[in-house]
Amino acid sequence: MTDSPRGPxxxxxxxxxxxxxADLPPAAREDLLADLxxxxxxxxxDLEPGATLAGRLGSPQDYAAELRETVFVEGDxxxxxxxxxPLAAARAAAVRxxxxxxxxxxxxxxxxxxxxxxxxxxxLRGATAGVLLCxxxxxxxxxxxxxxxxxxxxxxxxxxxxxxxxxxxxxxxGTASTRWRPGYRYALAAGGTLVVLWAVWSAVDAVGxxxxxxxxxxxxxxxxxxxxxxGISDVYPYDEDGELLTDVYLLDEWGMPIYLGDPSYCAGGxxxxxxxxxxxxxxxxxxxxxxxxxxxxxxxxxxxxxxxxEAPTDEAGGSPTTPEEGPSDPSDEPTTTQDPTTE
Amino acid sequence: xxxxxxxxxxxxxxxxxxxxxxxxxxxxxxxxxxKAGFExxxxxxxxxxLRRLFKAGHLSTYVMPSDAGPHRxxxxxxxxxxxxxxxxxxxxxxxxxxMRALLDPPEKG
Numbered sequence: 001m002t003d004s005p006r007g008p009x010x011x012x013x014x015x016x017x018x019x020x021x022a023d024l025p026p027a028a029r030e031d032l033l034a035d036l037x038x039x040x041x042x043x044x045x046d047l048e049p050g051a052t053l054a055g056r057l058g059s060p061q062d063y064a065a066e067l068r069e070t071v072f073v074e075g076d077x078x079x080x081x082x083x084x085x086p087l088a089a090a091r092a093a094a095v096r097x098x099x100x101x102x103x104x105x106x107x108x109x110x111x112x113x114x115x116x117x118x119x120x121x122x123x124l125r126g127a128t129a130g131v132l133l134c135x136x137x138x139x140x141x142x143x144x145x146x147x148x149x150x151x152x153x154x155x156x157x158x159x160x161x162x163x164x165x166x167x168x169x170x171x172x173x174g175t176a177s178t179r180w181r182p183g184y185r186y187a188l189a190a191g192g193t194l195v196v197l198w199a200v201w202s203a204v205d206a207v208g209x210x211x212x213x214x215x216x217x218x219x220x221x222x223x224x225x226x227x228x229x230x231g232i233s234d235v236y237p238y239d240e241d242g243e244l245l246t247d248v249y250l251l252d253e254w255g256m257p258i259y260l261g262d263p264s265y266c267a268g269g270x271x272x273x274x275x276x277x278x279x280x281x282x283x284x285x286x287x288x289x290x291x292x293x294x295x296x297x298x299x300x301x302x303x304x305x306x307x308x309x310e311a312p313t314d315e316a317g318g319s320p321t322t323p324e325e326g327p328s329d330p331s332d333e334p335t336t337t338q339d340p341t342t343e
Numbered sequence: 344x345x346x347x348x349x350x351x352x353x354x355x356x357x358x359x360x361x362x363x364x365x366x367x368x369x370x371x372x373x374x375x376x377x378k379a380g381f382e383x384x385x386x387x388x389x390x391x392x393l394r395r396l397f398k399a400g401h402l403s404t405y406v407m408p409s410d411a412g413p414h415r416x417x418x419x420x421x422x423x424x425x426x427x428x429x430x431x432x433x434x435x436x437x438x439x440x441x442m443r444a445l446l447d448p449p450e451k452g
Binding site for chain 1 (some may be wrong): 351354368369370385386387388390391392394395398409411412413415416422
């Protein structure tokens, strides 16, 4: 009914009146306003040239006040009647607060705001479902996924097409659902929320998967789905002179500690120093100090040569124990030594 | 003095009576009221009263195209509307008689 040239003026006036009735119970307000647009258009069409709707009818605020007084003349619903049970009261208070927030943002009542946002939600829900579907398909078949990564452009357009299809289907579903019973609509809303949450979870998961694929390119393809360094129990770093480095921290490219092995369990040996068996665990910023265990205390300890493993003995001059005491017997009181003076 | 409060209780009977002889659309109803001297009744009041009477089943509506501008919604009295008008009118006559007697007591003689 906005086919008259005065349409926009009537629409603006109506929006103002609606704003001034925002505190009414939604049902009562919508009932009041249901016909008002047509009526205002009628009035606007009858206006003399040069006259304005506000000039003819008074300010929207006064109009709203008059309307309110007239309709509730018999006191059937002067205001939103205070709800009887506390749950309904809390709900009404929440709606009032939401109305105030959306109203102050210039979006009308919360119900109006929700109406405006709803198609956006449908688009988000549908596109997300489409992308999620693609992801699940790729995820299900690693070989197909690897092939798809090779044809990036084709994969991109295919995913976009599926997402578009999902959006269309979601919009169809959304418009159809406005005629559904509330129970079905709630189920649909819950389903949509679940899809989006699932997608977010999958995205987080996928970032991890990508990092995994980059780190171990062959592992995923060959189906070996485990850390190739999982069997390692300790790390022995050596410098270019073949000398064993101690008190070494390993950090990844993000500065996160790399934890390998178990400091509380040294095969055939003892923890190198007290800090490694500290009950509070390793330094959260730096992680374990490597090597974790006394090198040579077990038979298969990694030592490239005799000289190399002896080298740290000389380096550990600051140790309170005498270097000569160490090499005497590997199993002799290793707990008293504060550095790898064995072999 | 502001008569709108005084007229509030009479809105139903006023609007129903204006529509009793001939159907009309919103703006036309307002014109008839103006002609009858009810200057203080605003558009919102009349529109609100129409909505309320329609909801109560006293009025029915139909849409007619107009020569210029949008379609017009015409209001017509229903059977219950006529009954309501009759009842209201009886009440008004009663109150009116008593009011007149109260304000201008008949000379005792």
